Every structure is written in C-alpha cells, then in structure tokens.
Amino acid sequence: MKLKYIIIAAATSVLMSSCEDFMEPDSLSTFDLEYIYSNVDDARKGVNAIYSHFGQDAFRSRLSNNMTGNTDIEHQSGWNSNADRYQIWNLDALESNRDLQIVWTYAYRAIRDANIAIEGLESSGLLESNDVTEANAMNQLLGEAYTLRAYWYSMLTFHFGDVPYMVEAPRAGNDFNLPKMDRNEILEQEIQHMIDMEDKMLWADQVPFGIEQVNREYTLGMIARLSLQRGGYYLSPDLNMNREDDYLDYYKIANDYSQKLISLKDRELNPDFRQVFMNQCTFQTPVNQDVLFEVPFALGNGDVGWNIGVRVEGGATASHDYGSGNNYMAIPPTYYLSFDSVDVRRDVTCSLYKINTSFEYEFVNGGLDIGQGKWSRHFLPTPPGKSTAKGTGINWPMMRYSDVLLMYAESENELNGPTAQAQEAMKRVRRRAFDQSFWATKVDAYTNQVSGSKESFFEAIVDERAWEFGGEMIRKYELIRWGIYSQKMAETVEELKMLADGAESGNSPYPIYMYWKTDAKGDFVIYNPYKRVVAPPDETWTQQSFLLALTSEEFGYQPWITKDWENYITGGPKAGVARYVFPIPSEAIANSQGTLLNDGYGF
Known part of the structure; x- marks a missing residue:
C-alpha cells in the first residue's frame, strides 16, 4: 500500500490523540512508546503521524502555495479584502488571522509527533540492532522524523521569525510555555541533526515508498536548503534585513552537502521538462529522476489542481467530468516575457489558456490571468466528477534535483566565484530548457557571458531559479534569504x-x-x-x-x-523593506500564559 493512503489514517490511529493546542502534554499518556517502537512496522506507523499533517489545510493550501505570494513571478491581490488570506498577501495580517492560527497549530502538532517518534526510536535499542535490515529501517525512520521536523521549523522561522523551540516529546510535568528562541539557533540545531542522520538513511530506490517518502537525497538537499536559509538574510525585529557574520560557514555546508548528493547519487534530469509535472498529474513516481521528495496525496486529498494550476471551469452543467479548478497565484506578464522565446519551460510553466465548461480551450480571463501550467485536473487519467473541486490526489513537489544543482552553483559562486564547477551545474539545468540545437548559444555562450564576475553569476542564478521553479512557490523564501525581496x-x-x-x-x-x-x-x-x-x-x-x-x-x-x-x-512600516514576518496568532499568545508576545516588527 502506498504511503499516501497510509497517512490518511495516521491521525486517528493508536499513535495519535487530538490536542487542541500544541502545549497540551497528554499525548504520551495514550500509548506505550516502548511497545510502538519495538518493531519496524509499528514504528513506521508512528512516523506516519508526522506526515499526516501535510493532509491538513495548514500545508495543502496554505504553506504549499497561498502563503508564498507575492513575488516577482507569482502574485495575488490582497488589498481588496480583509479576509484572512488577503491579509497575508498584503503583508498586514492581524493576530486574529485564522490562516496563521492553522499553520502555527499544525506546525507544532507535526513537531510534537516528530519529537514523539524521535524519542521512541532513539530509546528503542533497535538503531544498533544486530539485524542489519532492522537497524537500517529504524535509522531511516529516525532520519525521516528529523528531516520533517526541520521542514516545519524552517517554515515557522520564515513566517514568524523567532519561535519556541520544542525538541522533547510531550509529558505531564514538562514546561510547555517556552519562550522564543533565536531563529538562527533553531536552524543551526536542525541542520546539525540532519547532518548527523543523513549517512544512516536510505536512498529513494531503497525505501518502500520511493519519492513519496523522505529519503537520503531529500535530506541532503534539505541540509543545503536550510544552510542557505541560515546563511542568508532575514528580517530582524527592528525591521532591518540582517545577515550573520558567519554566513559563509553555512554556504560551505550547503556547498558540501549539495556536492555530496551530486557525487553519491547523481542522475540525469528528465529531458522532457513537462513530463516532470505530468508524472504528478498522472500518479507516476519515478525514482532517480528530478523529484527527490513530493508530498503524497491520496485521491480525495490535496489541493493541487484546485487552487493552483490551469483554471478549469466545471460544475453540474459542464459537458466534462473533470470538475472545477482555480488558480490563486497568477503569473505576471513580466515573468512570462522574461523567458527566452525558445525556452521550453515558458509554455510548461505559464498557462495562457483555461478549460471552459464545454471542455474547450479558451484564452485566460482578461488576457492576463496567466495560470500555473505545471498542473491541471484535466490532465488526470480518470475524470474525478463534474462537481469535484478539492481532493485531486496530485502530489506536491518539495524538492527537485535541479534545485540541488543550482544550490551547488550558488554556494560555489559565493565561496569561490563562478568556477567551472558552478558553471557546469548551471549548464546542466539550462540544457534541459533548450533544444540541443540551441546549446551553443543558449547554454555555453550564455553561461560564459554571465560568468564574468561573482556578481553577474549571482544575478544569473536569481534568474535561472525563477525560470526553473515558477509556480512551485519557493521564490518568496529565496528572495528573503538573498535580501532582495523589496527590491x-x-x-x-x-x-x-x-x-x-x-x-x-x-x-x-x-x-x-x-x-x-x-x-x-x-x-x-x-x-x-x-x-x-x-x-x-x-x-x-x-x-x-x-x-x-x-x-x-x-x-x-x-x-x-x-x-x-x-x-x-513603500506601504509597509518601513519603506524598502518587505515585512514578511507575521504576528504570532492571538490564541498562541493567550495559551502561553504571558511567555509569548508580539513585540518588534512594527506590530
């Protein structure tokens, strides 16, 4: 059975008890850790509880896309409503914002379940089992738990700045009203935990669920990604974009671990850029290709093709059975026109068409409502039904190998300038973007042109990541860590x-x-x-x-x-600075009994 079907039931299994707030310490009183983590099969169920939170709105609609605009390549209008998501798009969210509350709550629930799994696995005695298969499986599960926890802390620090850092499983008597910890210290510790685990983990082609399961290549990529986050710029409470003096140490980690993946488990990029995303729309999950890890959504779960993707007009009176799909993040024409005219990524990424109720192509609404063309419910192999909307079952990509190549190129350039190795990593990504007949000009000559200086190569990295990852909703985080969001x-x-x-x-x-x-x-x-x-x-x-x-x-x-x-x-509390950090939700403030405050950031 695929992991995507298993995790749907995880939240209601013996391993989980619903908590109204992440502070409540009653989880461990409902099961016996020693029993659950006494064998691989039950331990797998324990770790599945962490994955289950991807199936909540906190991730499937908020963190995966709704909260990741606006950028130079994806945008939405937030100024024309006071509704929760509009406040977020307009960077003026209130403490009472329900979307922020949902994200905060489920992030800490996922962290709670990761901490439970980590404690259970580390105290099981099976990480050093004489049975090599058993030891490998248990260490793999521990690596999954640490990597998933790192993801949620990465998101919390991006969206809320300094936050409470919880690393213990909940027990009665523990102090759960923890103060904020410096976001840099959180990232440092989470990076180190992944470093400690990655060489004990298994590759995607060695685990039961392939790229639908956290694997060694994804953890290596996450070490690089979080290291660039730690080494990058961030918004301080006094509304300045700062960077720590030791930032090059973290670029070195990003460089080492992206290079480690390239050295140990290199693979050719799928030559067909469109097929990377068609695989997701048609439920294919090949290993040793582009996607390192994607969130597994079962049919009936997931919002890809409903709130992001090609717009599809459906409903009971439609002549087709594919249902209705919207697109919350439009592509500005500046981004569409930024592509080279022969770059194949443009027409995959930018959808100038929609599907109408007659199941016919039509130009997008108003001429400029350019959609995210990488996914669509009308690509599904079986129409889900006239009145369907959510729950397409299309997986969401968390990291692709081209990301690792470009992180390597970026970190190499920052440390050593545009070396031959950095240039080759960029060329590998661009070769897939152009027909081979254009390689001499669009790949080799272009890369030579932008490699005249460290600064020009960095600008080329900024552009290349835009063209490669449009619609995958990671641009916001990149602009933040580069310190150029407002610019x-x-x-x-x-x-x-x-x-x-x-x-x-x-x-x-x-x-x-x-x-x-x-x-x-x-x-x-x-x-x-x-x-x-x-x-x-x-x-x-x-x-x-x-x-x-x-x-x-x-x-x-x-x-x-x-x-x-x-x-x-210019419209925020400080001109020239995008205040991307949001207030801690009022419910969390109240539950902290005076420990947490929304201080700084102009709140």
Missing part, C-alpha cells in the same frame, strides 16, 4: 508600468494583442506568443488583448499593478 517587487512594478506604457504608445515590441486558436490536432496555439504583430495571417485566429489590458481608461495603470506589491515596497 525585486519594486523592479516588477516598474517593469509592468513600462510594458503598459509601451502598449499604450504603440511602441512595444511585445504582444499588445495575442492571436490564438485550436489547431487541427486540438491543441491550443498562439500565433505571436512573444512579439507584436499587426494582424494574424487569416481569420481563423481570435484576437485577445494582452499588454493592452495593463491599463484602462478609468484607472490608467490597472490597480493591481500599483497595489499588489505596495506593502512590499
């Missing part, structure tokens, strides 16, 4: 205004209108995806305003251009 938002707004001005004046080389149709094979085709044309070749093409839609007679620039990123640039 990139300001650049995006200015670029949008320039595109709008060019369209209005008629001087733009880019598409003011696009012309589209469905061809004889039934495919959605755009005549001029990248350039302005006076007219299409014949009347079979439908005209759709594109850059012309950036302005209106009523507003001039469309309001979303001037308002979506305003609080990231």
Whole structure:
C-alpha cells in the first residue's frame, strides 16, 4: 500500500490523540512508546503521524502555495479584502488571522509527533540492532522524523521569525510555555541533526515508498536548503534585513552537502521538462529522476489542481467530468516575457489558456490571468466528477534535483566565484530548457557571458531559479534569504508600468494583442506568443488583448499593478523593506500564559 493512503489514517490511529493546542502534554499518556517502537512496522506507523499533517489545510493550501505570494513571478491581490488570506498577501495580517492560527497549530502538532517518534526510536535499542535490515529501517525512520521536523521549523522561522523551540516529546510535568528562541539557533540545531542522520538513511530506490517518502537525497538537499536559509538574510525585529557574520560557514555546508548528493547519487534530469509535472498529474513516481521528495496525496486529498494550476471551469452543467479548478497565484506578464522565446519551460510553466465548461480551450480571463501550467485536473487519467473541486490526489513537489544543482552553483559562486564547477551545474539545468540545437548559444555562450564576475553569476542564478521553479512557490523564501525581496517587487512594478506604457504608445515590441486558436490536432496555439504583430495571417485566429489590458481608461495603470506589491515596497512600516514576518496568532499568545508576545516588527 502506498504511503499516501497510509497517512490518511495516521491521525486517528493508536499513535495519535487530538490536542487542541500544541502545549497540551497528554499525548504520551495514550500509548506505550516502548511497545510502538519495538518493531519496524509499528514504528513506521508512528512516523506516519508526522506526515499526516501535510493532509491538513495548514500545508495543502496554505504553506504549499497561498502563503508564498507575492513575488516577482507569482502574485495575488490582497488589498481588496480583509479576509484572512488577503491579509497575508498584503503583508498586514492581524493576530486574529485564522490562516496563521492553522499553520502555527499544525506546525507544532507535526513537531510534537516528530519529537514523539524521535524519542521512541532513539530509546528503542533497535538503531544498533544486530539485524542489519532492522537497524537500517529504524535509522531511516529516525532520519525521516528529523528531516520533517526541520521542514516545519524552517517554515515557522520564515513566517514568524523567532519561535519556541520544542525538541522533547510531550509529558505531564514538562514546561510547555517556552519562550522564543533565536531563529538562527533553531536552524543551526536542525541542520546539525540532519547532518548527523543523513549517512544512516536510505536512498529513494531503497525505501518502500520511493519519492513519496523522505529519503537520503531529500535530506541532503534539505541540509543545503536550510544552510542557505541560515546563511542568508532575514528580517530582524527592528525591521532591518540582517545577515550573520558567519554566513559563509553555512554556504560551505550547503556547498558540501549539495556536492555530496551530486557525487553519491547523481542522475540525469528528465529531458522532457513537462513530463516532470505530468508524472504528478498522472500518479507516476519515478525514482532517480528530478523529484527527490513530493508530498503524497491520496485521491480525495490535496489541493493541487484546485487552487493552483490551469483554471478549469466545471460544475453540474459542464459537458466534462473533470470538475472545477482555480488558480490563486497568477503569473505576471513580466515573468512570462522574461523567458527566452525558445525556452521550453515558458509554455510548461505559464498557462495562457483555461478549460471552459464545454471542455474547450479558451484564452485566460482578461488576457492576463496567466495560470500555473505545471498542473491541471484535466490532465488526470480518470475524470474525478463534474462537481469535484478539492481532493485531486496530485502530489506536491518539495524538492527537485535541479534545485540541488543550482544550490551547488550558488554556494560555489559565493565561496569561490563562478568556477567551472558552478558553471557546469548551471549548464546542466539550462540544457534541459533548450533544444540541443540551441546549446551553443543558449547554454555555453550564455553561461560564459554571465560568468564574468561573482556578481553577474549571482544575478544569473536569481534568474535561472525563477525560470526553473515558477509556480512551485519557493521564490518568496529565496528572495528573503538573498535580501532582495523589496527590491525585486519594486523592479516588477516598474517593469509592468513600462510594458503598459509601451502598449499604450504603440511602441512595444511585445504582444499588445495575442492571436490564438485550436489547431487541427486540438491543441491550443498562439500565433505571436512573444512579439507584436499587426494582424494574424487569416481569420481563423481570435484576437485577445494582452499588454493592452495593463491599463484602462478609468484607472490608467490597472490597480493591481500599483497595489499588489505596495506593502512590499513603500506601504509597509518601513519603506524598502518587505515585512514578511507575521504576528504570532492571538490564541498562541493567550495559551502561553504571558511567555509569548508580539513585540518588534512594527506590530
């Protein structure tokens, strides 16, 4: 049975008792740790309890995508409502924000269950079992628990800054009202725990559930990712973007462990970029390819293809049975136009079409509601039903091998400049993005051009990560650790205004209108995806305003251009600083009995 089906039941198993708050110490009173962790099969169930929290809204809709905008490549309007998710998009969330409460609560529930598993596994006596198979399995489970805990602490420190650091399983008598700990100390300890475990873990091709289970390659990647987070910039309570003096030590760790994965378990990237995501939409989970780990969602669970992906218009009166799918994070036209015109990633990542109720292609709403094209419910092998929405069962990617290659290139550049090794790592990613006939110019010549200095190579890394991971909702965290969040938002707004001005004046080389149709094979085709044309070749093409839609007679620039990123640039408590840290939820403050406060950050 696949892990995705097992974890659905984990929260109601003998290993879990529901707690209204992470502070409650009654979990261990409901089961016997010594019994549960006395054998591999039951220990597996214990660790499954940690995975179960991915199936909650805290992750499947909030952390996976809703809370990760706005950026220069994904955005949503937050200024036109006071609802919870809009407050988050607008960087002005209140303590009472329910979405923040959900994330905080389930993050600490996952951490609680990780701590229970860690204690049970470490006290089991089976990590050093004479039975090699048993010892390997138990150490693998312990590595999973530590890596999953590290993920949740990484997210807590990104979204809330300094937070309580809980590393003990809950017991009556323990002090659960812990004060905040410095986010850097938390990351340091979590990185070290993964370092201590990774060489005792198993590769994806050695574990029962492959890439649907935390494995050694993912843990190696997480060591690199959290090290770059620790070595990067972060928002301090006085609203400055700071970086610790020892940051190069953590770039060195990122470099060592990304290189370790490349050395021990290298693999070719899937030559078909689209297939990486079609695998997820068609429930294929190949090992030793792009995806290192993806959150396993069973049918009936998961929001991929419902709140992120190609827009699909369904319902009871639709002529198809694929149901309804929205897209909460639109792609700005600046990002679409930033791609090289022959980069295959553009048309995979950016969906200029939607599926209407007649199950026909149609240009996106308003011309600029560009969707995340990597996933869609209409790619599902079996239509889930007319009235379905959530619960597509499409897995969510947590890390891909191209991420490891680019983390290696970035850390190598930071430490040693654009060495041949850093350049080759970038070239490997770009080779997949272009047909081989373009490699001489788009891969080799391009990489040589951007490798003139450490600074120019870094800028190329910033661009390459945007083109490679669009829609995968990790951009926010990258802009934060690079210390350029507000800067990139300001650049995006200015670029949008320039595109709008060019369209209005008629001087733009880019598409003011696009012309589209469905061809004889039934495919959605755009005549001029990248350039302005006076007219299409014949009347079979439908005209759709594109850059012309950036302005209106009523507003001039469309309001979303001037308002979506305003609080990231000048509208927040400090101009030039994006206050991405949110207040600790009021419920957690109240439950802490005076230990926690929302101090600093302009709250």
